[in-house]
């Protein structure tokens with residue numbers, strides 16, 4: 001397993017946001033954390049990223065217990081829903097930012113940025129500023145920036161939430177293909193069932209801080225293990241059909 005959460009508990013002022021959460025993700029897998037609003041998805045991502053500490057349990061990344069390791073030493077890339085690009089930096093500088101922080105040489109940064117611009121099919125847009133890009137392009141730059149320092153794990157928090165429906169579909173196919181090509185272990189948070197089923201090879205269903213089921217999209221859809229999972233999948237299907 002590349003990532004493991006072992007019996008993680010986390011409370012906020014007595015409220016149990018993570019309730020004995022355990023799961024493992026193999027190297028190169030793309031996992032989705034899927035559940036209703038307030039179910040504790042982001043809390044899990046924040047603990048993996050080192051932004052919050054679990055009250056108990058172990059977080060393992062690449063075989064090491066990282067509970068006491070600061071987030072920036074865990075080899076993690078992060079993509080947020082609102083792009084979070086630096087407004088006054090060009091696309092190229094945004095992508096190279098993490099490498100600047102690592103004090104890489106100018107030549108090394110230039111080469112890596114070019115390689116990533118090509119990966120996201122934006123070779124000619126390196127000199128633009130974020131406000132000159134579409135939502136989908138901004139999000140692709142955010143992926144490239146997260147990948148630049150070569151993390152072992154990519155965390156994505158509702159990466160498509162701010163993007164309109166049509167572009168979102170294109171972007172998620174693109175993301176799935178790109179992550180497959182790069183071969184990076186990834187975990188993304190979503191409350192959108194269709195998104196989880198289309199993009200991930202492993203889906204982790206969360207409800208009230210507890211894991212209800214872990215499985216492939218097919219297992220979750222066709223063999224729901226709990227009443228909650230069966231209901232959640234049905235309700236979502238129904239609401240999508242009604243859109």
Ligand SMILES: Nc1ncnc2c1ncn2[C@@H]1O[C@H](COP(=O)(O)OP(=O)(O)OP(=O)(O)O)[C@@H](O)[C@H]1O
Pocket residue numbers: 012013015017035036037038039040041042043044191
């Ligand atoms: N810093 C905090 N202080 C107090 N309560 C918190 C804090 N962070 C999260 N919570 C609570 O923990 C629960 C889980 O929150 P979390 O953000 O993990 O849910 P989520 O599944 O990501 O929800 P959403 O889909 O709405 O983003 C919520 O009830 C939330 O109010």
